[in-house]
Amino acid sequence: MLSSLFNPDSVAVIGASRKKGKVGNAVLSNLVKDFRGNIYPVNPGEEMIEGLTCYASILDVADEVDLAVVVVPAKVVPPTLEECGKAGVKYVVVISAGFKEAGIEGAKLERRSLEICKEYRIHMVGPNCLGIMDPVAGLNASFAASMAYEGNIAMMSQSGAICTSTLDWAEANGMGFSKFVSLGNKADLGENEFLAEFRDDPSTSVIAAYLEGIKNGSQFIEIARDVSRKKPVVLVKSGRTAAGSRAVSSHTGTLAGSDQAYNAAFDKAGVIRADTLEDMLDYIRAFSTQPIPSGRRIAILTNAGGLGILTADACYYEGLELASLSGETIEGLREFLPDAASFYNPVDVLGDASAKLYGDALEIVLKDPNVDGVILLTSPQAMTDVTSIARIVIQKMENSDKPVLCSFVGGTRVMEGNSILVAGGVPNYTFPERAVASMGALCDYGERRSLTYPLPKPVHSDRKMASALLDEAAAKDKKILGLESFDLLKAYGIPVVETGKASTVEEAVEESERIGYPVVMKVLSPDISHKTDVGGIRLSLMNKDDVRRAYHTMMSDVGRYMPSARITGVQLQRMIEGGREVIIGMNRDVQFGPLLMFGLGGTYVEVLKDVSFRLAPLNEKDAHSMISSIRSYPLLTGVRGEKAYDVDAVADVLVRVSRLVEDFPQVLEFEINPLMVLPEDEGCFAMDMRLTLKESN
């Protein structure tokens, strides 16, 4: 789709300059250095720049221009884009700053620019960006210091400075790119368009991104999920915290969603979230060179016991398994390793091991069917021939389909070995834990890639009834609905506890008879919030007499404790025993829509914050994983010989709530609290609910 953005036949630089140090000069020089198509500098004040004829306007260029790089002042950008439109330009990269990031005036300019682009069907990168690169096509349409090396990593970044830092780091560390995009303010083209582009780009095998926000959340999930099945997507999303988010808003004015929602979104999309830029660079080095392992069983090969222990520790924390080497492997190692070596995992070839010994050990370990990947450690000890070890690692890897990550731990004496490894396509990390974390990312991706995402089964619902109920509330300007709106749950097949209302003692008896005993009676009053404190709750009423007595004593108790309270009657509810309380909640995230929450009731949520989040829509698998991912999950499955609760029924309610809140975007917040879960096969019942409606506009 964006092929003539990255591989245009002709490029114009509008605002080209002859002055060294000017962005308009840097962009042009970069293009001249590598680009093989036609280049048209545009600047009304110049005749020639860098040996090229300069044009007063893009309209003066006779040739068709595929891509225009715009480096004129912000104010001049809209008319410039207009000219581009008239000249039939298909893509523009607006490097100029002074737009949304600069305040209200800038935001207006940005909106105007976007309108013009839409009118002329131009696609725009930026504004306020460093530019773009396609090292494969030889296009450097940026003011970066130099062209990136060619490689198979497509990277995009919402921060121009992080582009610069990454490119500089990559140059020093031999990392190459297939595409490099500075997203800037993402007025038009954003992460979603580039994700789709990178997915279909044959020169790209890994996608990396630094993002501060996401433009269209649900589209992002859809695209990223599809892309992730084909290529790993590793991203850093900054502004994770309140502190960080403040910096985001002053930086690019992006409306940041909550970090919980982002995590849920990345999880749903199968995207690998890196916590730091360093992690991202570590992971993509592994992805760009190594095969994806088929399991998490890792072998460690080392010439230093201490490094082996540190690596084993790190594997444990990363959730990687130390492979149990097969008997054959152990016997094989015994044949040529010295007696003092360790033949078990970590395999310690000892400090004086030759490169040949290392190579033989690596070969045999890679062949072990119990091993899914290898981490190879080297300390540059007295007898250690680091460069030969590097060479032999590369040689042994050629015939293997398992990933090998190296950690040659040192400085000066491992430098050459490091260069050999990098040139040979084996990532080397200065410290073992970084190799372990990267191996973890490979394994995670291996697992995610093979996941399927079945659509939720359809939920049978009486949507019309639900809609009428919500419309009625809106008409009455009612913003908060409570358990008097249980019909909404019923409409979606969510079981609710039998409930009734009465304003006389005889009504109370009648309702109780209908509900069935035992019942609970609660006073209804707009003035009473703590019912227990005023004697406003009666439990375990077993028959008519109990109900009558309860009604009379409650009225007199409440009247005595709170003579001023207006009493509208009592609520009657079937009393449910032997269950466990859970909470199902929903908050509508601005970026990603309904974010569902699950947790055990009471202190588990309130004190221990032991909850899980998922984005709608939920299928049953999602619902089950949501339930099982809280720490207190064992309390639902039966701990210490206690009974197990009906987790399937809870999962079913989660799926139905997901459907309900998706059907009605006017529902801002939603909570069933508590949902009483009975023992296995006995179901669950909503005991109370609370729902907040959007202000109608």
Next chain:
Amino acid sequence: MLSSLFNPDSVAVIGASRKKGKVGNAVLSNLVKDFRGNIYPVNPGEEMIEGLTCYASILDVADEVDLAVVVVPAKVVPPTLEECGKAGVKYVVVISAGFKEAGIEGAKLERRSLEICKEYRIHMVGPNCLGIMDPVAGLNASFAASMAYEGNIAMMSQSGAICTSTLDWAEANGMGFSKFVSLGNKADLGENEFLAEFRDDPSTSVIAAYLEGIKNGSQFIEIARDVSRKKPVVLVKSGRTAAGSRAVSSHTGTLAGSDQAYNAAFDKAGVIRADTLEDMLDYIRAFSTQPIPSGRRIAILTNAGGLGILTADACYYEGLELASLSGETIEGLREFLPDAASFYNPVDVLGDASAKLYGDALEIVLKDPNVDGVILLTSPQAMTDVTSIARIVIQKMENSDKPVLCSFVGGTRVMEGNSILVAGGVPNYTFPERAVASMGALCDYGERRSLTYPLPKPVHSDRKMASALLDEAAAKDKKILGLESFDLLKAYGIPVVETGKASTVEEAVEESERIGYPVVMKVLSPDISHKTDVGGIRLSLMNKDDVRRAYHTMMSDVGRYMPSARITGVQLQRMIEGGREVIIGMNRDVQFGPLLMFGLGGTYVEVLKDVSFRLAPLNEKDAHSMISSIRSYPLLTGVRGEKAYDVDAVADVLVRVSRLVEDFPQVLEFEINPLMVLPEDEGCFAMDMRLTLKESN
């Protein structure tokens, strides 16, 4: 104490060799290169090595020898040490391998070597080590590739290869050392002796260590706590996990304590535990050059918004506070920064900032009384003069007593700036999160250093009675004591619930009258473990009649459910209501002694593993911090308007338990479960206990 180890007048190399590549040659060459005192090669087969007269035996050296470096085969080490003893040598560094790490025979050789050392009052480093260095004194008594740079960091490592890797890394990264010790098998001198030595060494200001185990746990805590008050101690302790620990035992045969106990020990000692070697190197770079901040309020200064956000995120996770800049600072920044800059924290000087602008901003931010430390970020953008920024940072720091850590994020284009910073004594980290973590370590140390460690108040106890009780159990070969031994708790002033035993109905009534109502009755039988299941528990007995009825029905119920059970009678206990159950436990750690555990009862411990650990002895502050560090602590202090419980009483019990288990080393495990805590000022009561005694030998 060890001064003539590190700064000897004369050194012998026993096992010196003329063959390049041999350890005996490497050690001698290293000495010859830098050492200014006398060097005596010892090797019966040579006359001259490296231009020095070679001796057949150390006994032939006429001069007094302070230090002998031993590189002969393991078998020859004991006679060699014997000769050293006779020659009056004070210190030996045994580089030779083939000792404890090599198996039973080696372990014998090691024990023999140690005996000889003790006999002749020789102190030994190693065996199985790389050697030692004192770059300040010009001593390189090791077979390392080269001498370390001089600096103020004293480092010791239990792994020779990690010495090698660290030295090589340090050389490439301009890190210098005051002392460098490869500990090897630590047969004689270990971490405790060197900690004490480094504390008193005027050239050392930071201490770093890589350890796989600790030899004398309680001595370590005592020494490290004292050292930590004067100089930061940063250490990596590997073998943290089950997987890692296996690797440890095959590596050096160290008996590793549990990681929980190590954490508790490091905490008690005020030592900073680094999770990885990389973290350790990061932290010590900061400690070796920067002042300790007086608070956690950090200012971020950046030329790149994206880096600022990432750093703010990291500060949040690290528990650092983003400083609120004073009005004066903000006004000051406004005076010279461009309008588009950010004057709030993170302060963004913008991508085209000059070095002067950076410097002026740094100066003003450092002066802000709301700022305790600064993290300065630089992305090498088009206009960025990285080297000038590095120079100006060093200049501005000179007049400040606040730490500044830099992160120049890039590769090639930040290299020179990095070198300038390092040479100028400002740590630079390739990625901002590493600067943040290091700042966190500085802040943590600042807080720990000022902590006081009051001794526990004396506990009034009837130690004689407790001793008699335990002796009696031992005499009867009783290994497990239950609540029948409540007298032990009473002897230490720990309140226990009134409890009695009865084997007839009338005894039951009598006991109940003594205890006071309500009481709980439980069947006593060696055959019944689940009392509830057989009707063996009766709650809320309010008077004599209740007790009689309960006794009779219990006997008949239990008889019916479990006719074969031998019933020895019933237990009667005062029923305590309105309390919350907590658990106090103790396990005796092999390295560090009594490790106390605290948690809320039931699922909080069993399912959520929400517990805290501390090593005895506990003072009241320790006990309170132990209680408040569990996640579910709010449940004790009153959440959602609930009452607060008597935390002071629990703390008091913790202190008493600590005293009790310290007084009686024969107590291997100990648990009060549950301890019932009543509302504030109402105390707490042990409801049950369990104690395991050591096998007597």
